[in-house]
Amino acid sequence: MAHVISDECVSCGACAAACPVSAISEGDGKYVVDAATCIDCGACEGECPTGAIKTE
Numbered sequence: 666m667a668h669v670i671s672d673e674c675v676s677c678g679a680c681a682a683a684c685p686v687s688a689i690s691e692g693d694g695k696y697v698v699d700a701a702t703c704i705d706c707g708a709c710e711g712e713c714p715t716g717a718i719k720t721e
């Protein structure tokens with residue numbers, strides 16, 4: 666179960682800097698989590714100003 670970023674993302678990039686395994690990158694209109702790289706640590710969740718990061 667990787668973390669996912671919803672459409673509430675405003676592409677601020679705060680989560681990408683917080684991810685210890687660099688699983689987050691800028692996608693088309695929002696940031697995206699690479700499910701294969703994410704270790705589900707949850708570090709990014711608290712960094713998101715819009716609460717866009719969820720566990721799927």
Ligand code: SF4
Binds near residue numbers: 668686688698703
């Ligand atoms: Fe990166 Fe952890 Fe967020 Fe997964 S849960 S995207 S490993 S910061």
